[in-house]
Amino acid sequence: MQFFDSLGAYRPQALAVLRIIAALLFIEHGTMKLFGFPAAMGEGALPPLMLIAALLEVVGGALLVIGLFTRPVAFILAGQMAVAYFMAHASKGFWPALNGGEPAILFCFIFLYLVCAGPGAWALDKR
Numbered sequence: 001m002q003f004f005d006s007l008g009a010y011r012p013q014a015l016a017v018l019r020i021i022a023a024l025l026f027i028e029h030g031t032m033k034l035f036g037f038p039a040a041m042g043e044g045a046l047p048p049l050m051l052i053a054a055l056l057e058v059v060g061g062a063l064l065v066i067g068l069f070t071r072p073v074a075f076i077l078a079g080q081m082a083v084a085y086f087m088a089h090a091s092k093g094f095w096p097a098l099n100g101g102e103p104a105i106l107f108c109f110i111f112l113y114l115v116c117a118g119p120g121a122w123a124l125d126k127r
Helices: 003-037 048-065 070-092 101-116
Strands: none
Touching: 003 048, 003 101, 048 070, 070 101
16 A cells, blocks of 8 residues: 555654663662662662663663664663563563563564664664
8 A cells, every 4th residue: 555655754763662661660660679669679789680680771872872883782682571571570470461571572572673674763873
């Protein structure tokens, strides 16, 4: 259809929107761990592995929002999400809808797509 074909002109902007929104949602996971915002994820100090995950989520997410070092950052974050899935979710059962692993899988594959596709429009990588 001609309408859908004409939307192809907006691929770089659509990719940028995907990158920015996914990164903002990812940052939220880190701020929950580090600052208890918008909701606390637990009580007390974070174990070292969770602290590393939180820092990756906040710093890596911020870099993706501005589109700086998009491909290497997305690669690292995809790996983080794969590890998170197998460490925290896979042992709770096979089905991601039942083991709570859907967000980890979705983030992993969005980040892998960014590794391949790049940042799209509105990225510091483009400058």
